[in-house]
Amino acid sequence: MITGRFFAAGADRRIAITILILLAVAVIVPLLNLAVSPTSGFYVPSYIVALTGKYLCYALLALALDLVWGYCGILSLGHGAFFALGGYAMGMYLMRQIGARGVYGNPILPDFMVFLNYKELPWFWTGFDHFWFAGLMVLAIPGLLAFVFGWFAFRSRVTGVYLSIITQAMTYALLLAFFRNDMGFGGNNGLTDFKDILGFNVQADATRSALFAASAVTLALAVFVTWAIVGSKYGKLLMAVRDAESRTRFLGWRAENVKLFAFTVSAVMAGIAGALYVPQVGIINPGEFEPSNSIEVVIWAAVGGRGTIVGPIIGALLVNAGKSWFTGVLPEFWLFALGGLFVAVTLLLPKGIVGMWDSWRGNAKALRAASLAEEAGIDPVVPPPPQIVRSAATRPGDWSSSSPEPQPAA
Amino acid sequence: MSKSHTILYLDGVSVSFDGFRAINNLSLVLDKGEMRAIIGPNGAGKTTMMDIVTGKTRPDEGEVFFDGQIDLTRHDEAEIAMMGIGRKFQKPTVFENHTIEENLMLALKGPRSIFPALFHRRSAAEARQIDDILGIIRLGDKRDQLAANLSHGQKQWLEIGMLLAQDPKLLLVDEPVAGMTDAETEETARLLKEIARDHSVIVVEHDMHFVRELGVKVTCLHEGSVLSEGTLDFVSADERVVEVYLGR
Numbered sequence: 078m079i080t081g082r083f084f085a086a087g088a089d090r091r092i093a094i095t096i097l098i099l100l101a102v103a104v105i106v107p108l109l110n111l112a113v114s115p116t117s118g119f120y121v122p123s124y125i126v127a128l129t130g131k132y133l134c135y136a137l138l139a140l141a142l143d144l145v146w147g148y149c150g151i152l153s154l155g156h157g158a159f160f161a162l163g164g165y166a167m168g169m170y171l172m173r174q175i176g177a178r179g180v181y182g183n184p185i186l187p188d189f190m191v192f193l194n195y196k197e198l199p200w201f202w203t204g205f206d207h208f209w210f211a212g213l214m215v216l217a218i219p220g221l222l223a224f225v226f227g228w229f230a231f232r233s234r235v236t237g238v239y240l241s242i243i244t245q246a247m248t249y250a251l252l253l254a255f256f257r258n259d260m261g262f263g264g265n266n267g268l269t270d271f272k273d274i275l276g277f278n279v280q281a282d283a284t285r286s287a288l289f290a291a292s293a294v295t296l297a298l299a300v301f302v303t304w305a306i307v308g309s310k311y312g313k314l315l316m317a318v319r320d321a322e323s324r325t326r327f328l329g330w331r332a333e334n335v336k337l338f339a340f341t342v343s344a345v346m347a348g349i350a351g352a353l354y355v356p357q358v359g360i361i362n363p364g365e366f367e368p369s370n371s372i373e374v375v376i377w378a379a380v381g382g383r384g385t386i387v388g389p390i391i392g393a394l395l396v397n398a399g400k401s402w403f404t405g406v407l408p409e410f411w412l413f414a415l416g417g418l419f420v421a422v423t424l425l426l427p428k429g430i431v432g433m434w435d436s437w438r439g440n441a442k443a444l445r446a447a448s449l450a451e452e453a454g455i456d457p458v459v460p461p462p463p464q465i466v467r468s469a470a471t472r473p474g475d476w477s478s479s480s481p482e483p484q485p486a487a
Numbered sequence: 488m489s490k491s492h493t494i495l496y497l498d499g500v501s502v503s504f505d506g507f508r509a510i511n512n513l514s515l516v517l518d519k520g521e522m523r524a525i526i527g528p529n530g531a532g533k534t535t536m537m538d539i540v541t542g543k544t545r546p547d548e549g550e551v552f553f554d555g556q557i558d559l560t561r562h563d564e565a566e567i568a569m570m571g572i573g574r575k576f577q578k579p580t581v582f583e584n585h586t587i588e589e590n591l592m593l594a595l596k597g598p599r600s601i602f603p604a605l606f607h608r609r610s611a612a613e614a615r616q617i618d619d620i621l622g623i624i625r626l627g628d629k630r631d632q633l634a635a636n637l638s639h640g641q642k643q644w645l646e647i648g649m650l651l652a653q654d655p656k657l658l659l660v661d662e663p664v665a666g667m668t669d670a671e672t673e674e675t676a677r678l679l680k681e682i683a684r685d686h687s688v689i690v691v692e693h694d695m696h697f698v699r700e701l702g703v704k705v706t707c708l709h710e711g712s713v714l715s716e717g718t719l720d721f722v723s724a725d726e727r728v729v730e731v732y733l734g735r
């Protein structure tokens with residue numbers, strides 16, 4: 078019981094540290110890029126800012142997936158679709174910002190529409206010239222799709238492999254749809270050649286730094302929200318549904334609603350990740366719906382440690398850094414390396430990097446305590462670490478752990 | 488036959504799995520406040536009967552009424568649980584990755600929608616209820632341990648504790664003493680008798696000493712229908728019962 082509390086307290090400290098690091102990085106990296114001379118050893122080149130900004134978006138996507146996979150056992154192989162939809166919503170805003178600066182100089186229609194002989198803007202493009210509207214759609218479109226999809230899937234009790242397959246089918250269907258020119262999303266070229274975001278040049282170093290900072294802060298916020306969710310009574314229920322779904326039903330809980338809420342929140346998070354990603358990479362095309370993209374996200378989460386909050390972030394950063402390095406050195410072998418990594422992690426590190434770290438630390442602690450006790454010639458009883466005193470002092474009214482529960486905005 | 492005094496009323500219920508009749512024209516009536524023991528050889532349909540009552544399995548035919556007038560065949564598991572039917576599974580099923588306390592918290596009677604759970608803070612009353620239940624199921628000193636670390640018998644008790652937290656009108660208890668020591672079995676019988684003072688209870692059990700300890704009316708199921716019903720002495724003296732138990 079004591080160790081349970083202690084590790085809970087340890088986990089909370091880890092969350093706080095992660096949030097602090099992300100916030101610090103959001104300030105420091107832009108400073109080192111903008112305010113330090115390029116000749117200085119501390120200078121962070123712009124391409125690194127853009128690259129790590131992209132990784133942070135991937136980390137947010139991996140975290141979103143982990144909320145449903147790690148905490149609720151829903152192995153979604155279609156989370157790339159929510160990411161891409163968020164990206165398209167942002168891309169549509171960025172297209173409208175080009176205005177008359179396109180190749181064809183049409184003030185209303187994006188270039189690809191002029192090229193395809195569109196006479197007027199399709200109805201679903203209205204409003205996207207406003208940032209607030211696009212921002213709303215970034216949340217609403219992935220959220221709505223996840224809600225409708227989840228409504229049917231969870232109500233008809235589709236689980237396990239079947240659910241994974243239909244999520245994969247969903248992203249594949251969207252891939253095919255977005256490839257079509259007459260869909261009005263630029264066909265296989267997608268949306269690109271962006272100029273401005275909120276009136277700032279997307280290519281400028283300052284804008285890139287701002288986007289990087291926005292990604293880091295958003296990820297920090299998502300870490301906090303996820304932590305608040307999984308620490309709440311609802312979070313306990315989410316894990317209960319993962320471990321013994323029918324038990325929750327016989328206790329009167331509607332397991333389908335439990336899943337639906339997490340799935341929708343997760344899709345919204347993925348959509349935000351996509352929206353932050355698009356201005357940083359400068360393009361969104363149907364390739365983002367590629368089923369293999371969604372599978373890669375699963376690998377990131379598995380490598381870092383599913384069912385943890387920090388794990389998927391670490392996994393996404395490490396695997397993508399590896400990918401950037403690998404595709405520079407041995408481009409043909411990246412997919413084999415990725416496959417091999419997944420097999421290795423599944424076999425050797427079933428709990429991922431974070432899980433392995435925890436069990437290693439747990440063992441080390443117990444060993445150290447035992448050897449200390451032996452030296453002192455007393456019973457090898459692990460002395461209670463200081464955190465316990467505090468946690469024991471809190472009222473039994475606290476649901477999750479010794480640390481104060483977050484107060485999500487009600 | 489009047490249903491008004493019954494808590495559970497099954498009439499002519501049948502259900503088949505791939506042509507195999509697991510429940511065959513079963514009729515069973517439980518009065519309000521009654522405790523009933525159900526015995527029967529393996530595969531008699533005892534667990535399937537509970538599946539039907541709790542909405543997990545739909546009967547092919549027959550009537551299933553709760554509390555005199557509620558047609559259970561029209562409701563699903565969660566609705567039936569909210570109406571006041573609690574269930575302990577044959578294989579103890581608790582949330583292994585949660586602590587004992589958290590298990591009870593999730594079972595505690597109260598609203599069952601998402602947003603209240605998201606913003607839930609434990610009240611003093613809830614904390615007291617949980618303390619009471621922990622005392623009853625003798626797991627107070629293990630409240631912060633993961634349920635996965637409990638022994639088989641302790642898991643059975645935790646599940647009974649979750650039933651208590653749910654505070655249902657009717658409890659369906661499937662093989663509560665499997666894996667328990669004699670002392671624990673006796674303790675469980677005492678606990679169930681106490682619960683039966685203000686609840687209706689159906690207990691399925693193979694352990695005849697335990698059933699004798701309960702001292703209630705016994706129903707023997709065989710091949711999906713009632714073979715014999717009465718006191719334990721009457722039922723165990725019934726030739727047909729002796730036959731199905733020995734003639735295998």
Ligand SMILES: Nc1ncnc2c1ncn2[C@@H]1O[C@H](COP(=O)(O)OP(=O)(O)OP(=O)(O)O)[C@@H](O)[C@H]1O
Nearest residue numbers: 504505509527528529530531532533534535536577
């Ligand atoms: N979902 C199912 N699909 C197919 N057959 C089933 C299903 N559920 C139960 N059965 C069959 O119905 C019969 C009755 O099973 P049930 O579990 O109700 O027996 P029981 O009386 O609880 O036995 P035990 O004492 O072994 O627990 C068995 O032959 C079983 O194999």
Ligand SMILES: [Mg+2]
Nearest residue numbers: 533534535577
């Ligand atoms: Mg059974």
